[in-house]
Amino acid sequence: MPNIIEIDHLSKAYASGTKALDDVSLDIREGEIIALLGPNGAGKTTLISIICGLVVPTGGTVRVGGFDIRTDYRKARKLIGLVPQEIAIEPFEKVANTVAFTRGLYGEKPDPAYIEQVLRSLSLWEKRDAKTIELSGGMKRRVLIAKALAHRPKVLFLDEPTAGVDVALRREMWQVVRQLRADGVTIILTTHYLEEAEEMADRIGVINRGKLLLCRDKTDLMGEFGRKQLTIELDEKLDALPEGLDPKQVQLSGDGLSLVYEYDAHAERTGIARLLGDVAARGITVRDVATHQSSLEDIFLNLVEEKA
């Protein structure tokens, strides 16, 4: 897939002296969903704001659809839709009107058929004549997406789309985002919910202190950094790790009732068969075994701590 966004050596130092972005380079491919993860103040919103032309960078360049966001601002901006974190919509305006109005702001001719398509795809068509104040929180968020899509952008930025919403609504938003991707929109979302990145993204970028620590295919990332753990539950309590088992590899749990072994799930030999053989050879009876794969949360915390 060709690149829709090219970020090259981007930096931003605010007047206060805060270095919010430090030499960030990233190419975003057409049609992918990228999740940007990072702790508070990492620089995610600054990055999005620069791409959308709301903040001026102090160094580097960004091209959207080949257009430089500074020298070709209008053309670049037309390709972008931004769904802000805060719900800010005209309370007494009708749903269809507020979406059509936003389209006009981009200098686009009215296109009722397209607005209908957007509203239908977001399940808002039935509510087209309702005032936005009468809508539920989930519907209001969908109106924000409809507004961001009104001028038919190729890229959609979602800044923490599910911050503070309940589980059911979060799932509904995920469904909407998947549908948008299926319709060919490239999506960049920021989130604090690792579960959301794990669920949604094709690629995951981790930002910390203005630096892009990595941006990797989600499956590769989980595979490479994700360690697996094998827990062997014992029938009888042990006082110490049995002789002959390597304490660097195997640990006895605090209650003495299980052995915990960490291994690389992708290694040619995981060492599990040998370990189980060693345990049996010592006359230890096994009650149960369980494996656990480290989640994105473990991976993320390890990364951020390591680089800090």
Ligand SMILES: Nc1ncnc2c1ncn2[C@@H]1O[C@H](COP(=O)(O)OP(=O)(O)OP(=O)(O)O)[C@@H](O)[C@H]1O
């Ligand atoms: N307008 C501004 N003026 C000065 N400093 C700013 C400004 N906006 C952001 N910063 C600082 O830049 C750094 C990055 O902030 P940014 O909002 O980009 O982070 P973030 O990753 O989006 O954080 P969060 O997850 O909390 O939204 C922070 O130290 C922040 O205080």
